[in-house]
Amino acid sequence: MEQVRKEFLQQISEMLVNARKNVKTAVNLxxxxxxxxxxxxxxxxxxxxxxxxxxxxxxxxSLSAHLTKTFGKGFSVGNLKNIRQFYKVYAKDQIGETAFSQFNNHPTVSTGRKFYLSWSHYLKLMRISNVDERHFYEIESAKNDWSLTELKRQYNSSLYERLALSTNKEKIAQLALQGQVVEAPMDMVKDPYILEFIGLKELPEYSETELETRIIDHLQQFLLELGTGFAFIGRQVRFTFDEEHFRVDLVFYNRLLRCFVLFDLKIGELKHQDIGQMQKYVNYYDRKVKLPDENKTVGIILCKDKNQAVVEMTLPEDNSQIFASKYETVLPSKESLQNLLKAQVDDNGDKE
Known part of the structure; x- marks a missing residue:
């Protein structure tokens, strides 16, 4: 008797899993x-x-007693207070619809507002007092299909503040309207990168190899930290130039920018030689690896510490390919990043 193909059985199983997921999403919404x-x-x-x-x-x-008797659990006084607060927060809260073209068929409530996420997501979001920040996380959660765990992780790692600190005043306003928009290499670079998920303490003695291994062991979380559009290519990718062998720590490809993204890991302070080494890697990929219709390679040096003056003096003024960013192995103080962002915005206002 002919055996039923395992691939067929797996495909049918996946279809049912996806269907049940869609039903669950529809019910939650x-x-x-x-x-x-x-x-x-x-x-x-x-x-x-x-x-x-x-x-x-x-x-x-009274309402809690009535609903609990009629529908069972889920309608405690505390939950009803959350429902009341949900309306108060979102009754006058509008969000740019351009970021959600894939949700055109969603209904609107009486105020004209649409919703895109689960109730658990909104329980988290409505506690963010900064409206622009709340809009940013709502947009990113919908665009990237973040689970509640992923939303909490990105909020706790201060993604909004880190992106805002890495951009100009105009782009900060854009974060609340469209989320993170990646149109140029600078748009995808964060400073700092938060790697708390790798499990290394703030100031331990560890090697670059161990740091790299920890990242690979937690590749899914690292990809989430990198942002939208990244695909992993390889680690310790070797190439030979002028009879010398070189290895790039981590190689990714960004499908939005259509370019290779190289990462070099440094456990100490960034030196100008490190920038020169990354320039060599980038040049090789541009000349030997990338296709003619792909964009220029981007190199990001992740270091524990950096002297911004060294970076600025080593790189050309019109640099758009090589970046140096710090990394943190513990979650930063959200308050400290908020203060830095406020100071940056105030400085920009003074300059204008």
Whole structure:
């Protein structure tokens, strides 16, 4: 008897998994819309009471008892307060629709607003007080299909502040309207890169090889940290030039910029020789590896510390290919990055 192909069985299984995932997503999204309208009705009903605070509390207790008796768990007073707060946060909150063309078929609530994520995502998002920052994380979560865990990780690693610190004043405003838009090499570079997921403490004694191995062991998280469009090519990629052998620590390809991206890892302070070495790697890839219709290779040196003056004096003024960024192996203080961003914005305002 002819055996049924394993590939066929696997394909059917994957189709059902995807279908169930889509159904689950649709159900979650439907509940988000329902919670918004429920929150609206709670607020409107509270406002009809003579003593709003006292009536509001009685209202939530009575509603909680009624819904729990009718539908079961999930409608505690605490959860109803979250639903009410959800409406209050998003009732006047609009977000640029241009970033979500793939969601044109989504319905709108009474205010004209659309929602794109699960209720768990919005529980996290609505606690971000900075509206621009909240919009950025909502856009990135929808564009990149971030799970709640990924959203929390990116927020805790201060992705918004790090991108804002790496760009100009105009691009900061763009983050809240379109999320991270990668149009040039500078757009994909972060400073610093946060590598807390590799499990190395802040100041241990470790080698560059160990750092590289830890990154490879956590490649999925590293790709998330790099951002959109990256594909892994290889580690310790060897090439020969003038009878000498060289190895590039990590090689990626960015499909948005259509270029190779080379990473060189340094556990100490960046030296001008390191920049010269990366220039050699980039030149080789541009002349020997990349295809004629691909864009110029980008090199990023990840170092524990750097002297910005050394970087600026070593690289040409019109540099658009080689970048030096610090890396941190522990989560940074969000407050410190927010203060740096505020100071940067204030400085730009003074210069203008």
């Amino acid at each position: 439907t509940m988000v819309y329902a919670y918004f309208e429920i929150g609206k009705r709670i607020v409107e009903e509270e406002q009809s009471g003579k003593n709003r605070a006292e009536y509001g509390q009685r209202l939530l207790v």
